[in-house]
Amino acid sequence: MRVQTRHPGTEARAGKFPGPSLIPALNAIQRRCGWLPREELVALSRDVRRPLYEIAGLISFYPHFRTTPPKTVQLAVCHDLSCWLHGSDQRIAEMKARYGDDVEVEIVEVSCLGRCDAAPAAAVDERPLSIADVDAAVAAAREGTHVDAQAQRGAEPRPNDPYAPGEERYRVLKRALAGELAPEAIIATLKDSGLRGMGGAGFPTGVKWETVAAQEAEPKYTICNADESEPGTFKDRQILAEQPHLVLEGLLLGMVVSGSEEGSIFIRHEYGPEEEVLREEIERLRELGLIGDDVSGRRLQVEIFTSPGGYILGEESALLECMEGHRGEPRNKPPFPALYGLWGKPTLMNSVETFADIPIILERGADWWTAQGIDEATGLKFFAVSGHVEKPGVYCVPGGSTARDLIALAGGVTEGREVGAIQPGGASSNFLGPEHLDTPLDWKPLQDAGSMLGSGAVIVLAEGTNLLAAGTNVLRFFRNESCGKCVPCRAGSTKAHAVLTDVLEAGGGVADVPHKIVELEETLRMTSICGLGQVALGPVLSVLGMDRGGAEAREHPKDG
Numbered sequence: 168m169r170v171q172t173r174h175p176g177t178e179a180r181a182g183k184f185p186g187p188s189l190i191p192a193l194n195a196i197q198r199r200c201g202w203l204p205r206e207e208l209v210a211l212s213r214d215v216r217r218p219l220y221e222i223a224g225l226i227s228f229y230p231h232f233r234t235t236p237p238k239t240v241q242l243a244v245c246h247d248l249s250c251w252l253h254g255s256d257q258r259i260a261e262m263k264a265r266y267g268d269d270v271e272v273e274i275v276e277v278s279c280l281g282r283c284d285a286a287p288a289a290a291v292d293e294r295p296l297s298i299a300d301v302d303a304a305v306a307a308a309r310e311g312t313h314v315d316a317q318a319q320r321g322a323e324p325r326p327n328d329p330y331a332p333g334e335e336r337y338r339v340l341k342r343a344l345a346g347e348l349a350p351e352a353i354i355a356t357l358k359d360s361g362l363r364g365m366g367g368a369g370f371p372t373g374v375k376w377e378t379v380a381a382q383e384a385e386p387k388y389t390i391c392n393a394d395e396s397e398p399g400t401f402k403d404r405q406i407l408a409e410q411p412h413l414v415l416e417g418l419l420l421g422m423v424v425s426g427s428e429e430g431s432i433f434i435r436h437e438y439g440p441e442e443e444v445l446r447e448e449i450e451r452l453r454e455l456g457l458i459g460d461d462v463s464g465r466r467l468q469v470e471i472f473t474s475p476g477g478y479i480l481g482e483e484s485a486l487l488e489c490m491e492g493h494r495g496e497p498r499n500k501p502p503f504p505a506l507y508g509l510w511g512k513p514t515l516m517n518s519v520e521t522f523a524d525i526p527i528i529l530e531r532g533a534d535w536w537t538a539q540g541i542d543e544a545t546g547l548k549f550f551a552v553s554g555h556v557e558k559p560g561v562y563c564v565p566g567g568s569t570a571r572d573l574i575a576l577a578g579g580v581t582e583g584r585e586v587g588a589i590q591p592g593g594a595s596s597n598f599l600g601p602e603h604l605d606t607p608l609d610w611k612p613l614q615d616a617g618s619m620l621g622s623g624a625v626i627v628l629a630e631g632t633n634l635l636a637a638g639t640n641v642l643r644f645f646r647n648e649s650c651g652k653c654v655p656c657r658a659g660s661t662k663a664h665a666v667l668t669d670v671l672e673a674g675g676g677v678a679d680v681p682h683k684i685v686e687l688e689e690t691l692r693m694t695s696i697c698g699l700g701q702v703a704l705g706p707v708l709s710v711l712g713m714d715r716g717g718a719e720a721r722e723h724p725k726d727g
């Protein structure tokens with residue numbers, strides 16, 4: 168049994184009871200009953216000798232757990248930015264008119280489903296689909312005849328894959344296991360390559376690997392963060408579907424270098440089809456003898472941890488809290504996970520894209536990787552492109568490519584319109600005007616322009632879009648997803664959203680936004696403990712700045 172040690176910043180939190188995580192037990196009840204009946208929870212509390220209020224505290228945190236019986240059919244429709252740009256408000260109203268009085272159908276408006284390329288996105292009984300297919304899926308669900316969604320895979324290999332179709336994979340991992348590629352050499356190559364974390368914060372990957380490898384504490388853990396939940400962001404979903412072998416090879420190399428025996432992939436529960444692909448690949452690895460209790464003399468085990476829901480779990484320390492079985496509230500940092508991670512032990516955590524880039528960097532070398540970028544930029548970069556474009560999708564391009572390049576790849580702006588604004592790095596990045604279409608989508612140029620590379624998601628808004636309403640839509644996402652741990656984020660995002668909604672409902676615009684929004688933005692940026700609260704009002708402020716003739720350069724706080 169794993170026992171939770173108490174660590175800085177978490178001592179006083181509800182639910183901090185020693186003992187194993189109760190999340191698997193709650194998942195099992197919900198799978199069996201379809202919800203969490205009280206008598207089941209009382210029985211669980213008695214069996215595991217943990218107080219009922221701890222269990223209630225867990226359940227109330229995670230949106231996936233339900234305490235009322237579900238209707239026959241669950242219809243979830245996304246209302247976040249990329250879907251909103253494709254008329255989700257209107258489609259949701261239509262759905263409510265059609266199914267609102269239907270005793271068998273429950274309609275829920277939800278945050279980004281990670282299917283922004285199928286906007287407006289929906290899911291019927293957790294099976295993702297485009298809203299155009301909802302009626303058929305609801306009819307099938309009533310009859311209990313679901314059609315399971317399949318992961319979508321592109322036909323073309325991506326340029327970050329060193330393996331030609333049909334070629335034997337896991338070459339780099341095999342060399343590392345055979346001792347032909349020493350951990351020190353791997354770290355040196357990663358450092359030389361300049362690879363930075365693709366989960367948003369951009370921390371140098373080689374330095375992170377070196378730090379975890381240098382820790383003496385045992386055991387160590389390696390985790391792939393596949394929680395991707397920010398509006399407009401779906402590149403990791405596509406990488407998982409198309410390149411599970413690269414993600415797993417990167418993760419296993421991380422385990423070998425850091426000295427971890429246990430690796431995990433923390434994946435959002437809405438990525439069921441992609442989770443299936445991962446499970447198949449893990450099985451393949453087992454058959455190849457590259458996972459198991461004796462892999463060239465070492466133990467390498469990989470598990471999938473399915474998230475019980477919530478954008479905040481993508482924040483690395485909230486993710487760890489969740490895996491330990493607590494409410495997924497971010498920890499105060501430092502200490503960072505590299506030193507004090509899962510179960511208080513050194514933990515190497517990288518995003519899906521970061522891990523997927525590792526094999527080719529180690530196979531072809533740091534010079535090859537850096538040469539892939541344009542001008543000052545290095546390497547290759549995945550972007551999810553959504554919003555007002557003809558062909559929303561995931562594109563892997565040379566680092567330093569511009570929004571203009573990506574919009575061209577995505578078939579141009581819908582109906583031949585002009586660009587009104589872009590969000591170059593997902594919902595948390597500041598909006599930029601069309602004058603930045605030729606700014607390289609890279610760390611420094613975007614920071615200089617007053618935005619950030621963020622989660623690698625370019626959201627395109629055509630001319631004529633109400634940008635204040637778009638910024639308010641983004642703020643609603645952050646308000647809804649705030650974990651509530653700190654007051655400025657919890658209360659400030661609610662207050663700011665109410666103020667902006669009043670302005671919009673009164674037909675007002677940027678000039679009518681009261682100064683207290685600027686003050687609230689500063690308060691949230693300066694006092695929130697994690698990146699969610701720090702950036703929640705940034706996009707709105709950037710819209711105010713644009714109206715004054717250019718994107719106001721607001722420094723983006725850095726998340727570790």
Ligand SMILES: Cc1cc2nc3c(=O)[nH]c(=O)nc-3n(C[C@H](O)[C@H](O)[C@H](O)COP(=O)(O)O)c2cc1C
Binds near residue numbers: 394
């Ligand atoms: C609110 C919030 C949500 C985040 N969501 C994700 C996510 O879904 N996936 C991810 O890899 N990183 C996410 N991050 C960043 C992680 O905290 C962490 O920096 C990252 O997983 C480290 O991996 P990398 O170095 O490969 O980027 C999020 C950060 C914040 C503040």
Ligand code: SF4
Binds near residue numbers: 497651696698700
């Ligand atoms: S900033 Fe918001 S999301 Fe982050 S810990 Fe505080 S309340 Fe939670």
Ligand code: FES
Binds near residue numbers: 246247284397400
């Ligand atoms: S699925 Fe709607 S914004 Fe992503």
